[in-house]
Amino acid sequence: MIIKQNVSLLAYNTFKIDATAKVLAIIENLPDLETLCNPPYSTIFPRLFMGGGSNLLFTHNYEGIIVHSQIKGIEKVFESESETWLKAGSGIIWDDFVAYCVKLGLGGVENLSDIPGxxxxxxxxxxxxxGMEAKDTxxxxxxxxxxxxxTLVLKNSECQFGYRDSIFKTPGFRNCFITHVTFCLKKQYEAVSHYGTIEQELEKFADRSVRSVRRAVINIRRNKLPPAELGSAGSFFKNPVVGNEKYAALLENYPEMPVYKLTEGEYKIPAAWLIEKAGLKGIKHNNAGTYIKQPLVIVNYGKASGKEIADFSYFIRQKVYEQFKIMLEPEVNFV
Ligand SMILES: Cc1cc2nc3c(=O)[nH]c(=O)nc-3n(C[C@H](O)[C@H](O)[C@H](O)COP(=O)(O)OP(=O)(O)OC[C@H]3O[C@@H](n4cnc5c(N)ncnc54)[C@H](O)[C@@H]3O)c2cc1C
Known part of the structure; x- marks a missing residue:
């Protein structure tokens, strides 16, 4: 285990916030975690688990212990004619895992290519x-x-997966550090191309293989999302889901509004559309702004503090609320 004290988190978060952590524990295996269960580490609070820091916004220096996984390794734990199950260490870079699956011709995570973390x-x-979620595999x-x-193992059905949500976000799991995730990948593969512009992008490729889908997804994302030099955490807000009454009222004023019908009585409205319609696309307040190509992404244009980004996000929420009476919920975790 590597322990660092009073360490800058600049290299550990994609928003490029220059906060510090009192203690950073980098763990590589189960014995490292067992060490953390004993004094002096077990007495240090608060405690935060961190992967690539691509969904965290540090609004102040962290006065406790941050536990960062470097648990590596991918193991085949089951194989049948149609499936391969891979058990992967929590410290593996997500996109390296996707690339590994795609190289083996396995389907199930290719639409999740290029997601940081x-x-x-x-x-x-x-x-x-x-059109794909981690819970599907x-x-x-x-x-x-x-x-x-x-150590405990939760089956998929026990994880309470929802839209950008799971049991691991609930208070009962606050102390549970994920060490491994097992995925079921498919050998017989069919492209999932109904969402966004994947179908159009796929037309540029000679086939609809898992490799082509990965390439298509990466092309779309690189065109739309800010380059890594600009700090961000991807989509800052969740897409709001509204009921029948609210949907009908919105449609009356905005007949052109895009919508994804989830169930009878549940409609997902793209938060990016709401932000753009409220005239907030590409705006800038000092070092914080909405990205010109994708207003759902808040970017750090310079040396913004976490508080500056958080204040800017409140401004966006407020403006969207004033116009649509919808309060956007952050997808990013404030620390
Ligand atoms: C440019 C960009 C594009 C993005 N695009 C997408 C996208 O398309 N779809 C999407 O869903 N997300 C997207 N994201 C958000 C982000 O990449 C994902 O949420 C990602 O899974 C976060 O991974 P991370 O390792 O960086 O997590 P972190 O930001 O480090 O942590 C995220 C959460 O997980 C917890 N956590 C981390 N590690 C552990 C562990 N070992 N055990 C228990 N809890 C842990 C943390 O406490 C925190 O609550 C994007 C982000 C960026 C910067």
Whole structure:
């Protein structure tokens, strides 16, 4: 285990916020986690688990201990004619895992290509993109409870997966550090291309293989999202879901409004559209702004503090609320 004290988090978060952590524990295996269950580490609070820091906004210096996974390794744990199950360490870079699956010709995570972060965070947020979510392939999640020094394994059905949500965000799992995630990948592959512009992008390729879909997704994302030099955490807000009454009222004023019908009585409205319609696309307040090509992304245009980004996000929420009476909910975790 590597322990660092009073360490800058600049290299550990994609928003490029220059906050510090009192203690940073970099763990590589189960014995490292067991060490954290004993003094002096077990007495240091607050405690935060961190992967690639691509969904965190540090609004102040962190006065406790941050636990960062460097647990590596991918193991085949089951194989049949149609499926391969891979168990991956939480510290593996998510996109390296996707590339690994695609190289083997396995389907199930290719639409999630190019999402920053680590494997261990994928179930926490139930990451999703282009019609696919992590929950669709996750078999089970293994974690270590730092309060009880016990390892537990949760089956997919026990993870309470929802839209950018899971049991790992609930207070009961606050001490559970994810060590491994097992995925079920498909050998027989059919492109999932109904969402966004994937179908159009796929037409540029000679086939509809898992490799082509990955390439198509990467092309679309690189065209739309800010380059890594600009700090961001991807989509800052969740897409709001409204009921029948609200949907009908919105449609009356905005007949052109795009919408994804989830169920009878549940409609997902793109938050990006609401922000753009409120005249907030590409605006800038000092070092914080909405990205010109994708207003759902808040960017750090310079050396913005976490508080500056947070204040800017409140401004966006307020303006969207004034116009649509919808309060956007952040997808990003404020620390
Ligand atoms: C440019 C850009 C594009 C993005 N695009 C997408 C997208 O298309 N779809 C999408 O869903 N997300 C997207 N994101 C958001 C982000 O990449 C994902 O949420 C990702 O899964 C976060 O991974 P991370 O390792 O960086 O997690 P972190 O930001 O480090 O942590 C995220 C959450 O997971 C918890 N956590 C981390 N590791 C562990 C662990 N081992 N055990 C328990 N809890 C843990 C943290 O405490 C925190 O609550 C994007 C971000 C950026 C910067």
């Amino acid at each position: 680590c494997v261990g965070s994928a179930p926490v947020q139930n990451i999703g993109a282009y 996750i078999v089970e999640v293994q974690c270590h409870n730092l309060a009880t020094n016990e």
